[in-house]
Amino acid sequence: MLRVFRNRPKFATVKVNKEQPKKGLPDNLWKRCDQCASMIYNKELAKTLNVCSECGYHFRISAKERLGLMVDEGSFEPFVPLVSKNPLNFPGYEAKIEKAREETGLDDAIIIGTAKINGFSTVIGIIDFSFMGGSMGSVVGEQLTRGFEYAIEHQLPVVTFSGGGGGARMHEGIFSLMQMAKTSQARGKHHRAGLLYISVLTHPTMGGIYASFASLGDIIIAEPGALIGFAGPRIVEETTRQKLPTGFQTAEFALENGMLDLIVNRSEMKDYIGRLLTYHARDEVV
Amino acid sequence: MSSSFEWEKPLIELEERIKELKDFIVEQNIDFSAELGELERKADELRKSIYERLTPWQRVLMARHPKRPTTLDYIKMLFDDFIELKGDRTYRDDKAIVGGIGIFNGEPVTVVGHQKGRDTKENIARNFGLPHPEGYRKALRLMKQAEKFGRPIITLIDVVGAYPGIEAEQRGQGLVIAECIEQMSFLRVPILCVITGEGGSGGALAIGVGDRVLMLEHAWYSVISPEMCANILWKDSSRASESASLLKLTPTDLMKFKMIDDVVTEPLGGAHRDHEVTAAQLRASMKRHLAILKKIPIEQLVEQRLERYRQIGHFQEKIITETLSNINNFNDIDSELDCEVDEANE
Numbered sequence: 001m002l003r004v005f006r007n008r009p010k011f012a013t014v015k016v017n018k019e020q021p022k023k024g025l026p027d028n029l030w031k032r033c034d035q036c037a038s039m040i041y042n043k044e045l046a047k048t049l050n051v052c053s054e055c056g057y058h059f060r061i062s063a064k065e066r067l068g069l070m071v072d073e074g075s076f077e078p079f080v081p082l083v084s085k086n087p088l089n090f091p092g093y094e095a096k097i098e099k100a101r102e103e104t105g106l107d108d109a110i111i112i113g114t115a116k117i118n119g120f121s122t123v124i125g126i127i128d129f130s131f132m133g134g135s136m137g138s139v140v141g142e143q144l145t146r147g148f149e150y151a152i153e154h155q156l157p158v159v160t161f162s163g164g165g166g167g168a169r170m171h172e173g174i175f176s177l178m179q180m181a182k183t184s185q186a187r188g189k190h191h192r193a194g195l196l197y198i199s200v201l202t203h204p205t206m207g208g209i210y211a212s213f214a215s216l217g218d219i220i221i222a223e224p225g226a227l228i229g230f231a232g233p234r235i236v237e238e239t240t241r242q243k244l245p246t247g248f249q250t251a252e253f254a255l256e257n258g259m260l261d262l263i264v265n266r267s268e269m270k271d272y273i274g275r276l277l278t279y280h281a282r283d284e285v286v
Numbered sequence: 287m288s289s290s291f292e293w294e295k296p297l298i299e300l301e302e303r304i305k306e307l308k309d310f311i312v313e314q315n316i317d318f319s320a321e322l323g324e325l326e327r328k329a330d331e332l333r334k335s336i337y338e339r340l341t342p343w344q345r346v347l348m349a350r351h352p353k354r355p356t357t358l359d360y361i362k363m364l365f366d367d368f369i370e371l372k373g374d375r376t377y378r379d380d381k382a383i384v385g386g387i388g389i390f391n392g393e394p395v396t397v398v399g400h401q402k403g404r405d406t407k408e409n410i411a412r413n414f415g416l417p418h419p420e421g422y423r424k425a426l427r428l429m430k431q432a433e434k435f436g437r438p439i440i441t442l443i444d445v446v447g448a449y450p451g452i453e454a455e456q457r458g459q460g461l462v463i464a465e466c467i468e469q470m471s472f473l474r475v476p477i478l479c480v481i482t483g484e485g486g487s488g489g490a491l492a493i494g495v496g497d498r499v500l501m502l503e504h505a506w507y508s509v510i511s512p513e514m515c516a517n518i519l520w521k522d523s524s525r526a527s528e529s530a531s532l533l534k535l536t537p538t539d540l541m542k543f544k545m546i547d548d549v550v551t552e553p554l555g556g557a558h559r560d561h562e563v564t565a566a567q568l569r570a571s572m573k574r575h576l577a578i579l580k581k582i583p584i585e586q587l588v589e590q591r592l593e594r595y596r597q598i599g600h601f602q603e604k605i606i607t608e609t610l611s612n613i614n615n616f617n618d619i620d621s622e623l624d625c626e627v628d629e630a631n632e
Contacts (some may be wrong), residue, residue, distance in 0.1 A: 080603055087543070087600035088534045106605055138599035145596065168487065168509040170518065173533045174545050175511035177487060178598040181495050184468040185592050192472070208509070211448075211488045215464035230460035230488065231450035235514075239450040249455060259458040 007235060020190075021096040033057050035225070049266045058223050058266055061112040061116060061204055062104070063128035066161055070117035070270055078113035082139045084248060090171040100131045108139035109164065112147050117159065118274030120281065123151045126161040127209065130223035133166025136209050137172040141179025144213055148186035148197075157280065162214040164225070166209015180212035187216045198273055201228050201251065201260070219261050219276060222251035223269070228259070289353050289558070293344060297332045297555075298425035304329060322538040333554050339347070339366075342536050343527035346512055349483040350446075353558035355565070356415075357384055357399030357442045360482060362549065363565035364572070365390055365397070372629040377457070380421030382414045382449075385492075392572055396432035398425040398493055399442030399482075408482060416449035420459040422466050422492050429473060429493075438476040438576060447486035447511050466492040474588060476579035478572060481505045481546070482557075485535075497591050498575045499545065501537045502568070503552040507545070508535040545598075548575065 030039050035057035045051075049069060052057040061069075066074060068183045083101075086093045101107065109131035115124045125147050142172045144160070169176045187197060199217030201210070204227035210229050214220075222228060229249035237244055247253045254260045263274045287505050290298050311318050340348070348354075349581075361368050365388030372379040385398035400417065403409030417425075425441075432439045448459055470477065470493070477496035485494065485507030501507065512530035513523040537549040550568050557564040579587065 082601045083604050085600040138601045142599045170510045174510050181595045185471045188468045210460035211463040215461040229455045235450040
């Protein structure tokens with residue numbers, strides 16, 4: 001008789017109806033921090049410029065949001081928009097581009113033009129991760145090249161945010177690879193003209209973008225926690241079969257190893273860049 | 287790794303039969319020349335039918351053949367003298383890149399190239415020809431030295447891609463590759479690049495910016511290796527044979543795209559079958575192109591080099607596609623109508 005009770009669990013099981021959505025946390029109101037997992041109210045996140053107030057984690061932001069944070073209001077003048085073709089006839093490439101264009105409202109993975117930062121005229125280029133991983137194909141390469149050329153012609157500094165450098169756009173094969181040469185050379189001419197280039201590496205700056213123009217800044221800045229490197233961490237781990245060091249390929253790791261000038265918080269970025277522009281100013285009066 | 291490929295098997299068998307027959311003729315002293323001639327004619331036909339229809343993936347495998355000439359093999363065959371110069375003067379000597387001064391066609395030139403190993407032991411020492419940052423830095427040091435002394439630069443490229451290693455990342459291979467690309471572009475000496483085997487991504491381009499780019503017949507050149515491409519596309523690197531076709535990485539494709547200037551013919555069956563003949567073909571092409579480059583005034587040469595890369599890219603101004611997207615919008619309206627019709631039918 002007692003045996004009957006012995007196997008009885010001390011708790012009651014409640015069946016969960018899986019169909020029913022979780023109450024209380026609608027997707028559009030809260031966001032979970034990728035780093036510390038704390039829940040942040042979206043309105044709070046907007047105030048902190050998409051930085052977690054608990055741990056300082058910098059959420060990825062779109063190129064448009066970045067532009068809004070960086071340039072003086074109403075000063076941005078975009079370059080002539082370009083769209084990609086399909087040089088290798090890579091199956092599905094056009095559809096992918098079309099989808100990315102619809103989803104992001106961008107023509108390709110870059111926003112570029114002239115703008116004022118704290119009153120200084122600059123060429124500003126911002127890569128957007130949400131457009132095919134922020135990879136560099138013919139359009140990104142050409143726009144950056146035009147950016148440096150425009151800057152040479154008008155004796156301007158260049159500021160780029162290479163966040164979202166997914167690296168190469170393999171659908172463009174060799175054409176994508178050659179954008180590394182093209183952009184590096186454009187920067188090379190800009191450098192030889194004695195002009196300032198501030199390269200800001202945001203999360204993630206990898207592959208062909210890191211191994212070309214983004215590495216050729218007079219000053220290289222990163223956002224905290226940004227992934228920076230050439231080969232992706234997963235590939236490094238698979239190839240070497242070694243445990244990766246803590247913080248491998250983060251901005252802090254790059255700074256420690258001497259690959260960066262400084263790490264700057266998002267909230268202070270405009271101030272820092274503004275000051276750097278001041279110290280390199282030529283004839284322009286603030 | 288076996289030194290012959292699956293698709294070569296029938297040919298290898300036939301070649302063995304010919305060899306046996308020849309031995310037999312010598313031993314027995316009987317005249318089988320008619321039969322021998324017939325077999326050799328068959329072998330020739332087979333060779334042509336096999337090697338003239340190689341798929342892109344088969345070419346990639348040819349480029350990786352363990353007996354294919356390496357940079358040091360080419361250096362021995364192409365130059366009358368060669369003095370190897372080592373080290374990046376900062377960290378260490380990277381054996382995955384070799385360089386030095388060679389005598390080509392009676393004149394000193396600077397040579398740098400990726401160096402794969404012949405066997406496992408050498409491959410470990412040379413890290414399978416995958417350079418660390420100090421390797422690229424050595425290459426750059428030697429190229430700048432060439433500029434100082436007005437020597438033409440010859441680069442021999444054979445690398446599957448950049449090295450995905452912890453230390454290579456720690457020491458900033460991205461930065462140094464960028465620096466190589468940028469500096470090479472402005473060097474005031476003629477630069478002749480030869481893709482001898484594999485031309486994989488940034489690792490290849492780091493010593494691949496030049497006035498002329500030559501490519502061996504069974505070499506490949508792209509932004510990514512077929513395996514990595516297949517891994518990204520289908521999460522399955524065993525489908526590399528498919529991605530190899532998509533990447534358009536053969537010399538024929540690259541000539542069409544105007545990415546390279548000359549294809550150096552290899553002996554039928556690949557460079558590994560006859561190193562000397564391959565080197566002779568390459569030497570002839572190098573001689574021809576270097577002679578042209580040396581006649582161009584240096585200002586003009588650098589300008590042309592920059593212009594060559596400036597022109598690369600396939601894009602169009604958006605205005606043209608505005609009409610396209612309008613057409614797409616019409617399609618959207620059509621499909622919306624279809625939906626409504628479907629709903630009405632239901």
